[in-house]
Amino acid sequence: MGVLSRNSVTILDVARLARCSITTVSRVLNNSSHKVNEETRKRVLEAIRELDYRPNALAKSLLSKRTMTIGAVVPDISNPYYAEVVRGIQDTADQEGYTVLIQNTDRSSDRLRRGIHILREKNVDGFIFTGGLHGMERIGELLCELKERTVVIGRLEEEFPSVRVDNEQASILAAEHLVQKGYHRIAYVSGALYSTTMVDRLEGFRKALKQFNLPETPGYIQEGKQTLESGYEAMRRLLSLPEKPEAILFANDQMLFGAMKALSERGLRVPKDFAVIGFDNVPLCSYFDPTITSIEIPKYELGQAATRLLFSLIRGENPQTPLWFPVRLIERESTSASKLRSMDRQKGKKLPTF
């Protein structure tokens, strides 16, 4: 051990120390089928340990045309939703010895383009896209030879293999839940519509209005930006409407949390005065007061499945796609029968509900 050499040690150094050729060292290293004498192998292994030799991945990649690296393009890593997806990707990649190179787009198509170029130049073995940009010019052209090694989480361009949840259906599910609870005047706060996810969720809400014969009141559909602040402002706009909604569906939990502030500022309470329901089911939902009903998206699993799908592509297989994942509604206090709850709270008797 030891010998913390300043400049890195190469396979040649090992060969010299083990008194053999670099070919033999390479064979031991990759335990190739070509036989090597047990004694020689010992010497080589000893030399490797002695020098703390590690093969240079660059040289290896140059030859094998495999970098064991995949690129992930995400809109915003500090959003808990994508953070969880990325975890799924990283863990799964790691299991197969792959590394993940993450590019933030900040939801700008310029940065998206730039990110793709960087990743291509770094010779990634495949791409995972998430948080698709809606209405951006065709992405396929930028990918070139990597086009066949690209998977999408969600919906981007139809040609790509993808891993998805049915966001339209999810919105309908949420609306149905509210209807069953007896709410009719339902508002919707959307995220920015350059994301296909946001487009689908909004579309689903519109369909639900029709399906359940709900009124479509002007101003009941607000568009925001998937941030706390944007949710806060959207809520204030809703509160300034002449005829207030009874329940609000938010296209993501962040916006909902922001909106809660607008409510409490007015002394309004959930679920007594409004029912609210979110999207994504981030961890805070079960810790907020009141706990928040939300549509659970299997974030980690999406990342995991996308990565597995990509590996299957890399292996040259022809996997079935799209892969659909189920969503489910997690009911919590924010949509529970209102009168009952507010009494409980006053008596300070609430039990833990996660």
Next chain:
Amino acid sequence: MGVLSRNSVTILDVARLARCSITTVSRVLNNSSHKVNEETRKRVLEAIRELDYRPNALAKSLLSKRTMTIGAVVPDISNPYYAEVVRGIQDTADQEGYTVLIQNTDRSSDRLRRGIHILREKNVDGFIFTGGLHGMERIGELLCELKERTVVIGRLEEEFPSVRVDNEQASILAAEHLVQKGYHRIAYVSGALYSTTMVDRLEGFRKALKQFNLPETPGYIQEGKQTLESGYEAMRRLLSLPEKPEAILFANDQMLFGAMKALSERGLRVPKDFAVIGFDNVPLCSYFDPTITSIEIPKYELGQAATRLLFSLIRGENPQTPLWFPVRLIERESTSASKLRSMDRQKGKKLPTF
């Protein structure tokens, strides 16, 4: 344009098309000082465009021993604190044409070791560590030749250049604030003590107790795990003590949010029944109800400064270090004079306070 070739095009292809040697192509590519005829240059550029040629970064790196990639080792990317630090790193690296390879350690020293090995194998040009592991065997040995191209955010091993905040002083600041507000029975909820940050914050709290002559009640210092759940449980333990604290300092905001649930379950209110104060000042602090007093850590700036420090190291400079960053206390409702606030809320007259 076009010709979306299946297998990548090399500098040789360009040379052939432009009827010159690869040397010449390389020269126009890196516009070297060696003169090349204007007409030839035209032909080369035309060929490059025609074939959509992009130099292979792998081959370039193999030669130059520079990968234009830096490695970042973080405990948990889905923690909003580290997400923000990473943003600072990525943005800054990007400006200089560098890419960032992120390794999650999940706070396990095994995964830390593994992460370092992977990054070394990928030939990163430098390391940034954050969320130092306390009491782990010396990390320097794992870094070998990269030891001189490593910076730390926080405190890890004294020999490394670092970018820091004074966490001890920050805890004292928080305690002082509570004392000034008239609180004396102060509890502290710590994160897991394998993080040097958490060690320092706790140490600061202990010093503050002495400095302000506060009682050190048994059970008033709880240790948890920097998660919502852990904060919830710590709070429940505090609430079961015979003599309850008046104010609680949390070693991070996540734990504080978790604790809020434990409080509301008991019908207890902040700041009426308890004052609470957090650490990190994540965005939600200003949107929670009540808004949360927290110690602001310049997360993005820490990442930014660390990256700049690293670049300075890579350039062979000998920068001054450690670099200290200021913290400040952001006062919000969770520690404001209690009687007043609770009246406001009942009248529904509260104004927006961020």
Next chain:
DNA sequence: TGAGCCATGGAAAAGGTTTTCCTTGCAATG
């Protein structure tokens, strides 16, 4: 006329692997 300089271009080495192909020596088989 010849020496030296400049503009332009190419050949080849280097970087660290893996892999293909070849060599050597020895044992077994006829």
Next chain:
DNA sequence: CATTGCAAGGAAAACCTTTTCCATGGCTCA
């Protein structure tokens, strides 16, 4: 004894660049 086959090892090509060094031809200046 001659032939075949196998175990073990090495040489060299290939991967794609950049960079150093050399070659050529034309021009200027003494």
